[in-house]
Amino acid sequence: MEQLRQLVSLISTSLDTVEEVFSRHNLAVPTLDTAYDPASPAEELLSDPAVSTALLTIVAASGQLTATFRKPTIAILNAAALFNVSAAIRTVSELHVANVLEEAGAQGMHAEELGAICKTDALHTARILRLLATHHIFNEVAPDTFGNNRISSALVKEHPLQDLLSSRRDDAFQMRSYESERTAFVDFLLGRSSEVPFKCAAYGLDTLISPIPDQLPFNRAYRTTDTFYEWLSSSENEHLRRRLDVGMRATEQTRIRDEIFRAFLGFPWSNLPPGSILVDVGGGVGSVTLQIATRYPALRVIVQDLEQVAEAAAELWRLKFPSHIENQMMEFQGTVSTIFSPPQPATLSSSTSPAVIFVLRYILHNWDDLRAISILKHLRAVAATRKMSVKNAITKVVIIETVPALATRTRSSVHIDPEETAELRAPEPLLPNWGIANTEAYFLDMAMHQLAGARERPLESYREIMREAGWKLESVFHGGPPVSWELSHLVGDPM
Numbered sequence: 185m186e187q188l189r190q191l192v193s194l195i196s197t198s199l200d201t202v203e204e205v206f207s208r209h210n211l212a213v214p215t216l217d218t219a220y221d222p223a224s225p226a227e228e229l230l231s232d233p234a235v236s237t238a239l240l241t242i243v244a245a246s247g248q249l250t251a252t253f254r255k256p257t258i259a260i261l262n263a264a265a266l267f268n269v270s271a272a273i274r275t276v277s278e279l280h281v282a283n284v285l286e287e288a289g290a291q292g293m294h295a296e297e298l299g300a301i302c303k304t305d306a307l308h309t310a311r312i313l314r315l316l317a318t319h320h321i322f323n324e325v326a327p328d329t330f331g332n333n334r335i336s337s338a339l340v341k342e343h344p345l346q347d348l349l350s351s352r353r354d355d356a357f358q359m360r361s362y363e364s365e366r367t368a369f370v371d372f373l374l375g376r377s378s379e380v381p382f383k384c385a386a387y388g389l390d391t392l393i394s395p396i397p398d399q400l401p402f403n404r405a406y407r408t409t410d411t412f413y414e415w416l417s418s419s420e421n422e423h424l425r426r427r428l429d430v431g432m433r434a435t436e437q438t439r440i441r442d443e444i445f446r447a448f449l450g451f452p453w454s455n456l457p458p459g460s461i462l463v464d465v466g467g468g469v470g471s472v473t474l475q476i477a478t479r480y481p482a483l484r485v486i487v488q489d490l491e492q493v494a495e496a497a498a499e500l501w502r503l504k505f506p507s508h509i510e511n512q513m514m515e516f517q518g519t520v521s522t523i524f525s526p527p528q529p530a531t532l533s534s535s536t537s538p539a540v541i542f543v544l545r546y547i548l549h550n551w552d553d554l555r556a557i558s559i560l561k562h563l564r565a566v567a568a569t570r571k572m573s574v575k576n577a578i579t580k581v582v583i584i585e586t587v588p589a590l591a592t593r594t595r596s597s598v599h600i601d602p603e604e605t606a607e608l609r610a611p612e613p614l615l616p617n618w619g620i621a622n623t624e625a626y627f628l629d630m631a632m633h634q635l636a637g638a639r640e641r642p643l644e645s646y647r648e649i650m651r652e653a654g655w656k657l658e659s660v661f662h663g664g665p666p667v668s669w670e671l672s673h674l675v676g677d678p679m
C-alpha cells in the first residue's frame with residue numbers, strides 16, 4: 185500500500201509543479217479537449233524542464249497505477265489486442281478523418297456524414313472512432329457523432345481538405361513536402377509504426393521459431409529477398425521512400441525545441457572552428473545537419489546518402505537554407521553504397537579544414553554489428569589519412585541514437601553506466617527508465633529487428649563496436665528528463 189501512496193503522491197506533487205508554472209505564466213494547462221497547436225505558448229511551456237519532468241512523472245506513475253489495478257487477464261488481453269489501435273490510426277489518417285472533423289468544429293460530425301465525405305462505410309467508421317475515443321484519441325461528443333480532441337488533432341494535415349479528399353492515394357503522397365510540418369509528422373507516424381513495421385511485426389514469431397538465414401520479418405511480410413533500403417529504392421515504393429525522407433525531418437516534432445543544442449545533452453557544436461566540415465553519413469535529406477548549420481553557418485555540410493535522396497535533400501535545403509547551397513557550403517554526395525565505402529578522399533582525407541565531424545544519426549541502429557563496424561572503419565580510415573596530412577586536424581565521430589536503459593535498478597548490469605545515467609533515472613517506486621512515459625527506444629528496437637536485423641544498442645555495445653573500428657568512446661551526452669524521446673550523443677576519437 186505504501187508504494188501505491190508514493191505513486192499517488194508523485195502525481196500530486198508533479199501536478200502542483202505544472203499548476204504553479206502555468207499560473208506564473210498566466211496560461212491554462214492544456215486538457216484533452218484543447219486542440220494541439222505546436223506553436224501555442226502553452227505548448228511551448230510544456231517543454232519547460234520542470235514541467236516536462238513533472239509530466240513524465242505523472243505519465244509514468246499513472247501507468248504504473250493502472251497496471252497495478254487492472255485484472256491481469258484483462259490487462260494482458262487488452263495489451264495483445266492493441267494492434268487494432270495501430271490499424272485504426274492508419275485508417276483514420278489515410279481517410280483524413282482528423283481534417284474533416286477539424287472543419288466540423290466542437291459539435292463534431294455524425295458518422296453518416298463523415299462516411300459520405302470520406303467515401304467509406306459509416307457504421308464501420310463509427311466503430312473505429314469509438315475504439316479510438318475509448319483510448320482518448322477523438323471524442324464521441326454525441327451518439328455516433330465524433331470530434332477531434334487534443335491527441336487526434338495531432339493527425340491534422342496542413343493541406344486544404346478539398347485537396348486531400350480529391351487526391352488519389354498516390355497523389356496525396358506527392359503532396360507531402362517539407363513546407364507542411366504537421367503533414368510531415370503524420371508521415372513520420374505512419375512510416376514509423378502503422379504501416380510497414382506493423383505488417384512486419386506480425387511475422388516476429390515465425391522468424392524466431394523457424395529461422396531461415398537472411399530472412400527477417402520484413403522479408404517474410406513483403407515476400408522479398410531485398411534489404412529494406414533496396415526495397416525502398418524500387419520505383420513502385422517511391423512514395424514510401426518519400427515518406428521516410430519527409431518523416432525523418434518530422435522526428436523533430438516529438439522532441440523539445442533545439443534539443444540538439446542543449447548543453448547537458450549534446451556535442452558542443454558551437455566550439456567547432458569556422459570552416460569545419462560536418463559529414464552527415466546516411467544523412468537522408470540532411471535534417472540534423474540543416475539544424476546545426478542554420479545555427480552555425482560557418483560550418484560546411486556534406487550529406488551522404490543514396491542517389492535517390494539527392495533531389496529531396498536539395499528541395500529541403502533550397503527551402504530552409506538556400507544561402508548555404510548558393511555559397512557552396514552544402515554538398516550532397518550520393519552513390520549506391522556510400523555508407524560502406526570510404527567517403528571521397530579528395531574532399532575529406534586531404535581537406536585542410538580544421539575539423540571533420542562525422543555525424544551518424546539513426547544510422548548504426550540500421551545495421552548489425554559487422555556492418556556497423558565496417559561503416560565506422562571507413563570513417564576511421566579518413567581520420568588516419570587526415571592526421572598524416574593535416575597538422576592538428578580534429579576528426580571525430582558523433583553517433584546520435586537512442587540508448588535504451590534497462591527496466592531494472594539492479595546495479596550488476598554491464599549494459600548501463602550507473603555513473604552516467606543515475607541522475608536520469610526516474611524516482612522510486614517508478615520503473616527506473618520511466619516505464620510507459622519513455623517507450624520510444626524499445627519500439628524502435630523492435631522495428632530495427634523486424635526491418636533490418638539490427639537493434640538499439642546499449643552503451644557497452646557502442647563502446648565495443650567503436651573500439652573494433654578504431655574509435656575510442658570519448659564522451660557520452662545522454663538525454664533523459666526533462667525530455668523523454670531524445671537521443672544520446674556518443675562522441676568518438678580516433679584511437
Ligand SMILES: C[S@@+](CC[C@H](N)C(=O)[O-])C[C@H]1O[C@@H](n2cnc3c(N)ncnc32)[C@H](O)[C@@H]1O
Binds near residue numbers: 465
Ligand atoms: C533512418 S534514416 C536516417 C536519416 C538521417 N540520418 C536522419 O537522422 O534524419 C537511414 C538513412 O540511411 C540511408 N542508407 C541506407 N542504406 C544506405 C547506403 N547503402 N548508402 C548510403 N545511405 C544509405 C537511407 O537512405 C536513409 O536516409
